[in-house]
Amino acid sequence: MPAGRRQDALYWCGVLLVAGWGLVQLAPILWMISTSLKPLREVFALPIQWVPRPPQWANYPEAWNHFPFARYFANSFIVSASVTVLNVLLAGMAGYSLAKYRYFGQRALFIAVLSTLMLPIEVLMVPTFLIVKSLGWLNTYQGLVIPVVADAFGIFLMRQYLLSLPDSLVEAARIDGAGELGTYFRIVVPLSWPAVLTLAIFTWRETWDAFVWPFIIITDDSLRTVPIGLQRFQEQYVTTYNSVMAISTVAMIPMVLLFFFFQRAFIRGIALSGLKE
């Protein structure tokens, strides 16, 4: 759709719409940042003052120290990193098996894996909770991590990618005597970085923002993750909007940074499959 020729009213209407909707998308986030820098008495002042003067940076340490947020962030990092690493590893291996071998039951296995995508959280929530409880994993890291590390979406993504990798590469490595492990880790893994990166970013986003599962199985405050901590903080300090917004701003920083640096991989991942949510 070349735009060069249509320097007309329609084009400018389009530009206006794009910009206008962009503003709608951005306004709440800008407001969040702006409020996080205001003294409490100015928070509800109308008309809205978008640039607080002077910015009250003290809101940040104050909110941070009010609640064990350092702990929540550490927990979120531990959980997100473990889930991401394990998911990529497991999905990569399973995808490799499904794409580069031929064996009995392979197709049935693949269909079975895919069909688990259909299971909604409502159905899994109750029985998985009971299973985790009987394993004694309530209020533990493994309870947060293990039930979510195997993921059909990741397996599917890795399989599709590896299918497009030439078989001759794998075959050549095997003939060279690289062995099953060597072939995978020295030949296949280095060649699948694009898919690995996409899957890793997706998994990280999903885990960092996970709400229901940590909410259900964690009652011990020292194991809470950021979203849960945020929700509880807001419940208790509902009136101190500037602190709540300061913490909300901090909470979104890791995700926004990740998106910033890996924008291409992120968008390609979504365009590629968009299977999540």
Place this chain on the structure above:
Amino acid sequence: MALPASRSTAAPSPPTAAEAPERPRLARARVAVPAGLRPPARRWTRALGAYAYVAPAGLLLLAFQVYPLFYGGYVSLFRWGLTRQAFLGIANYAQVLRDPEFWRSLLVTVYYVVGVVPAEIVLGFLVAVLLSQRVRGRAAYRLVYFLPYVTSMVALGLVWSWVFNANFGLANAVLRLLHLPPQRWLLEPRGVLALLRGGLSFWAGGPSLALVCVIVVTVWYYTGFHAVVYLAALAAIPMEIHEAARLDGARGWRLMRSITIPLVSPTTFFLAVIATIGAFQSFSIVYTLTGGGAAGGNAAEAGGPLGTTRVVTLFIFNTFYGEFRVGYAMAAALLLFVILLALTLLQLCLGSRRVHYLGGAG
């Protein structure tokens, strides 16, 4: 679920053999040895390797996805509190089907899904079409549209609960500017139709204003995601098709209706399916906006003013986590699953007839 993604054209191109790491040792050994000629020991390690690679993920899926489904079916047959109690057979199911709360939460969910899915798709498509024109600063816009999707949903829920705050919120400030009466937004249990016309019952009043607010936030959150998927689909349409249509005299809306929309229909179909599934599972956005502290209730009573935003996920969560009626919650969950499955199959049937594929028979 396999269909849509495998259709996608924008796959990252894997490196070809030529770009592979410099390993002259490998390059020499190009001849593939037929399986039959390999020593049998080799074949055994290969078969072992194949199963070993798939085993960890497979076993975990079995333990935490497949087994829970059947275990859940077992649980649903019992009165189950903190532990297993009396065997009830299908009594839980019968009771769920008679429970007005269940039906109401189902109605709320239907309102929610019907409000969210078409709006997300239409807005996402419009944004993508606008962005696919050569607007200056396209990358920046893309970032802006996409920003909600990569920020924490709970954090954004908190921001929006302020926007809709009945006393100091942004929404009421705007209404005041327009000399309109302020609203209670997320605290308003009355249906939007009832608010417009006055005095209608729950069933006739339409979704509550609170639910409409939740719908607005959800759409706002996901529009960027839909736009990005559509952008990829639009980029995949060959230039020549548009050129040919233009030569035939198609312009503007006509071009859009006869060329663009039919050609992105696989994407539309795919987005409709995943958005529906996603909307049926919505929890955190509804919970942070109208559960917990935001609406002044407690965790066990999540679901907004008079339960008018209690989607079925929240209903199940409440009966399970708030009241600890585990068997009952599980029966409701499985009934929902059956409904969802039927709906997805229906979508697949309808969709496969309407979708147009490039180069294939429409």
